[in-house]
Amino acid sequence: MATIRDVAKLAGVSVATISRYLNKSGYVNVETEQKIKKAIEALNYEPNAVARGLAGKKTNTIALILPDISNPFFPELARAVEDVASMYGYTVILCNSDDEGVKEKSYIEVLKKKYIDGIIFASNTLDSADVEQMTKKGIPVVCLDRVPPKQSCSVVRSKNREGAKLAVEHLLSIGCRKIAHIYGPQEFITAKERLAGYEEAVKHLDWYSPTFMIQGDFRIEGGIRATELLMERHPDVDAIFAGNDLMAVGALKALHRMGVQVPGQVAVCGFDGIGMTEITQPELTTVAQPIYEMGALVSRILIKKIEGTLEADQTYELDVALVPRESTLRRNGHASS
Amino acid sequence: MATIRDVAKLAGVSVATISRYLNKSGYVNVETEQKIKKAIEALNYEPNAVARGLAGKKTNTIALILPDISNPFFPELARAVEDVASMYGYTVILCNSDDEGVKEKSYIEVLKKKYIDGIIFASNTLDSADVEQMTKKGIPVVCLDRVPPKQSCSVVRSKNREGAKLAVEHLLSIGCRKIAHIYGPQEFITAKERLAGYEEAVKHLDWYSPTFMIQGDFRIEGGIRATELLMERHPDVDAIFAGNDLMAVGALKALHRMGVQVPGQVAVCGFDGIGMTEITQPELTTVAQPIYEMGALVSRILIKKIEGTLEADQTYELDVALVPRESTLRRNGHASS
DNA sequence: TAAGTATGTGGTACCGGTTACACATAAAAT
DNA sequence: ATTTTATGTGTAACCGGTACCACATACTTA
Structure with missing residues (x-):
């Protein structure tokens, strides 16, 4: 050479x-x-890029730290991040943290040593101290769907609260009377906000009761269990709004096993807009986040911060959109009493 | 610092x-x-890892070049690759080639400049000349599911032909008489081998005809179109073996739209064993590849080559397994005539 | 005409490690 | 007593770029 x-x-x-x-x-x-x-x-x-990196302290490499690339939410996001990055001449390092602080920290150690130019966090454990430590060392950080207490970095997120309300309103509009919510682990700000949005939307309704809110784990399995529990507790439920699509898929599975018709007896709505929602039977109504756009945006922001084109740390809130599908097809008058 | x-x-x-x-x-x-x-x-x-990289020409970084991380086959694979890599102290760079030679080449350029230690190819366009060029420059390459004509690198793949036969035998065993096959683009060796396996398994049967083989694109959309075409051409088909799970999902969708019962009237079997197969309704029978194991193996092999523990280029053929699910539930005698 | 400025080029220290080689000492082998 | 051998350490070249600074010309401008 x-x-x-x-x-x-x-x-x-x-x-x-x-x-x-x-x-x-x-x-x-x-x-x-x-x-x-x-x-x-x-x-x-x-x-030689390595020599350049050493001399210029710039490696044209960014890192994407996410919980697990095999979680169906993240592939599309990762794709978007990489697309934009490669467009700008950056290379993307993939890190699976499993939402474990230890793993996140150890990745960060390695990445710092490698003179990585910036980091995208789609993972959850880090507190603002960690983030500040990074930014102070001159490593730009952008977070996805999580807000470190003190605004210590730019954040891209979507309107979870509004999305949840959208879901509830939609379910009401098709004639549902008792809408339950399966919420995700409350460590996740997304889960918290969606739960808050749900509560806000239903608390004034006469049937409202905390017993309609039930915890899931943001995965299919948790959706199944929560639905089983829920239907036992409240056989009168005629709609389930799940905190994410995976749990909605779980709900669908559980209801199918119980012989409950969807949307005939119970309507189901998810949140996220992952591809899976189009292949279930019935197809799943969902509050779709613009996943690809979020990834592209977060990547673009990071690169701008790296290149100094962007100074202030900002929060970008993206709109969500209700995508009505078969799982919430309008009832023909004969809504459950 | x-x-x-x-x-x-x-x-x-x-x-x-x-x-x-x-x-x-x-x-x-x-x-x-x-x-x-x-x-x-x-x-x-x-x-400082960069300085080390420059001095020692070793960066502890590998690259994973795949067509598209948002194709549901790859996240699990990527996860496995990264798990093993990080276990051995390596970092993984993600590259989406879209199966385009130009992109692959441009990634390779960048990666070479970055003193990457090795590359995993799960993408398709590269010919053996390219691979040889890499290995000659001392950059170990391991391929997944594709065999460069001259064995110029190690290869991990699974038994596609055998898998296809497994699928056909299974469909025959549940009483199917006319089994169609939707095959993938013939540039993909996997598609080719699965088609060959299918043909081998059915060519001695009296109903055999090339018209039962129909081309898809390895994606849902292609599965739908192929199924529509197929059912028009051969309303007597009572089983569809799709060359991969995505097309099988497409078949399921198409049949559902046509009002054809699965497995009642037509049984469906896929290939790959991606997670999606468990969330369709009915759940999809598939010939499962050990995706995670393949990723882990390919990663381990690459690292061994990098560290000089492994010399010879070998081909590793992994076993596939038929996973029978609802989409091929046994008929109760009343198989279609 | 002198000073100022735009253009063009080279020498070399530096980025932060690795490693070959020289050198010193102490213990073991002959 | 002398040669080996094992142990321990330092000097400095090298990996392959970047960039500061000095220096030389050729035009402008005052």
Whole structure:
């Protein structure tokens, strides 16, 4: 592999000139430029990114720390992040934290040592102290769907509370009377907000009772269990709003096993808008987040922070949209009494 | 950030000794060791990975090039690769090639410049010349589910042909008479082999005809279209074996729209064993590949090649397993005539 | 005409590690 | 008593770039 000094020698100029030519920093004569071009061509020279990284403390690499890439929410997000990153000449390192603080920290250690240019957090454990520590060391951080207490970094999120209300309103509008909510683990701000939105939307209704709220785990299995428990406790429920799509899928599964018709007897609505919702039977109504756009945005923001084009830490709240599908098809008058 | 020279100064020794201590290469006196430890502690020293990379031409980074992480087959694979990699102290770079040669090549360019230690290919376009070029430059490559013509790298794959036969046999065993096959794009060796396996299994049966084989695109949409075409052409089909799960999901969707009962009138079987197969209604029978194990294996092999523990290029063929589910429930005698 | 400015280039220290080599000492082998 | 051998440490070149600074010309401008 040829080095910059080889090129310099062959072109008959100094390495400084080559470097200036490569980075378009400073003056280079047109004729010199031609000679350099030829030399580079002849030697098949490619500047070494590691050396550049060492000299310039910039590696053109960002990290994406998420709980688990095999959670169906994240592949699309990761794809968006990588698309944008590669468009800007950055490379993406993938980290699965399983939402465990220890793993997150250990990734961060490694990433710092590797002179990573910035980090996207879609994982949950980190507190604002950790984030501040990063940003102070000059490593930009952007968070997804989580807000460190003190605004210590930019944040991209979507309107969970509003989304939850949208879901409830939609369920009411199709004639549902008793709408239950399966909420996710309250460590997740998304789960908290969706629960809050649900409560806000239903608390004024006469049937309202905390017993309609039941905990899930943001996964299919938890959705199943919660639904079983719920239907036992409240056989009169005619709609389930799940805190995310996976739990909604679980609800669908559980109801099907119990022989309960969806949407005939119970309507089901999820949250997130993952691809899975289109392949269930019936297809699942969901409050869709713009997952790809979120990933693209978070990536773009990070890169702008890295390149100094963006200064202030801001919170970006993206709109969600209700996607009505078969699982909440309107009742023909004969809504449950 | 403290450097090795700071540590050396504080500990009152030379950088060489620090380096030897850090890498456990060469002698270091026990007392010196203690002094170094203290100094490192005091300065909160962390060796700089980029500098190490430059000096040692080893970055402890591998790349995973796949078509698209949002294709449901790959997240689990990626997770496995990353799990094993991080276990061995490696970091994983994610690349989405969309199966486009241009993108693959451009990723490879970047990766080479970054002194990446090795590459896992789960993408399809590369020919053996490209691979050879890599391996000659000392960058180990391991391929997944694709065999470069001349064995120029290690390969991990699964028994596609056998799997296809398994599927056909299973469908026959539950009483199916006319089994169609939706095959994937023939650029993919997996599609080719599964088609071959199918043909081999059915060509001796009296109803056999090439018209039972129909092309899909390895995605849901293609599965739908192929199924529509197929049912029009052959209303007498009583089983569909799809070349992958996504197309099987498409088949399920199409049949449902047509009002065809699954498995009552037509049984459906997929291939791959992605998570989605468990959430369709009916749940989908599939020939499951050990996706996680494949990822873990491919990652382990790559790292062994990097570290020189493994020499010869080998092909690892993993077993597949038929997972019978609702979409191929046994008929009660009344199979279609 | 002198000073100022835009253009063009080279020398070299530096980024933060690794490692070959030289050198010193103490213990073991001959 | 002398040569080996094992142990321990330091000097400095090197990995392959970047960028500051000095220096040389050629035009402008005052």
